[in-house]
Amino acid sequence: MNQNTAIEGARREPTQKRSRERVERILACASALIERGGSDGMRMSDVAEMAGISIGSLYQYFPDKGSIIRTxxxxxxxxxxxxxxxxxxxxxxxxxxxxxxxxxxxxxxxxxxxxxxxxxxxxxxxxxxxxxxxxxxxxxxxxxxxxxxxxxxxxxxxxxxxxxxxxxxxxxxxxxxxxxxxxxxxxxxxxxxxxxxxxxxxxxxxxxx
The missing domain is CATH 1.10.357 (Tetracycline Repressor; domain 2)
Incomplete structure (x- = not known):
């Protein structure tokens, strides 16, 4: 992430390979949802469902929708x-x-x-x-x-x-x-x-x- 961006609601940076892969899957799913219905229509629950993870797990990596969009x-x-x-x-x-x-x-x-x-x-x-x-x-x-x-x-x-x-x-x-x-x-x-x-x-x- 750009060093100039100290943003409220910062996400957790993954260090393990499995966690990094999960983040990539989350971002890919979010991109697919944005492409389909726009960022306004993207819901965290939809991202979690598409990524095959619980909503709690999603919030561990991205505390809100804005953090996904900013990433x-x-x-x-x-x-x-x-x-x-x-x-x-x-x-x-x-x-x-x-x-x-x-x-x-x-x-x-x-x-x-x-x-x-x-x-x-x-x-x-x-x-x-x-x-x-x-x-x-x-x-x-x-x-x-x-x-x-x-x-x-x-x-x-x-x-x-x-x-x-x-x-x-x-x-x-x-x-x-x-x-x-x-x-x-x-x-x-x-x-x-x-x-x-x-x-x-x-x-x-x-x-x-």
Whole structure:
């Protein structure tokens, strides 16, 4: 779990193999239920029944529904952070930054479209303080990766400015994805494309090839 997330109702971290396997089964069942009926309709009793465990056992690992949702959110964030780091690690010049960032936005949007559980969780981010904290921590981590890539392209750039603007770029990217999946597909794709062009214009302005 992200170190920035000291959340009320924290779950027990399993150490034994059997316990870890049980946690994975619980999360898989929760994901299936969210995909079927949304997170609002997911009940702890349904998760326990599908996972083949007692409700008491479920509460030993996840004290409430929110702790399950936050764990799933953090896992999606971990996957997203790995994807961003991998795509930006070789950026060394303007063209590399342009291509890598553009491709990254397309990959991220495709991930949102392909993962109904991810869409459901993040559509409720603004209504959940804990999820907002997770979202902000994720944007800071990804912003630092983007800032490092931009610094390799422009070593003379002010690091504080790069860090601040990159954090904003990543946070706006998350907001764009949430907006894009809440409207018709064609409009969503247009919004993502506009965000991509807007950000690339901002990042590349003034840089010499």
């Amino acid at each position: 799933l959110a953090e896992r999606y964030n971990d996957a997203g952070q790995a994807c961003i780091a991998e795509n930006l690690q070789d950026v060394r010049d303007i063209e590399g930054l342009r291509n890598a960032f553009g491709a990254l936005i397309d990959i991220y949007y495709a991930m949102f479209l392909a993962e109904p559980v991810m869409r459901d969780i993040w559509s409720g981010t603004q209504a959940d303080t804990a999820l907002r904290d997770i979202d902000l921590a994720d944007s800071r981590i990804n912003g630092a990766v983007l800032a490092a890539a931009r610094a390799r392209v422009d070593p003379m750039a002010d690091w504080t400015e790069l860090e601040t603007s990159s954090f904003l770029i990543m946070q706006l990217g998350e907001a764009t994805m949430r907006l894009a999946i809440s409207v018709e597909r064609s409009e969503g794709a247009a919004l993502v494309e506009y965000y991509k062009r807007m950000v690339l214009r901002e990042m590349l302005e003034g840089l010499q090839p």
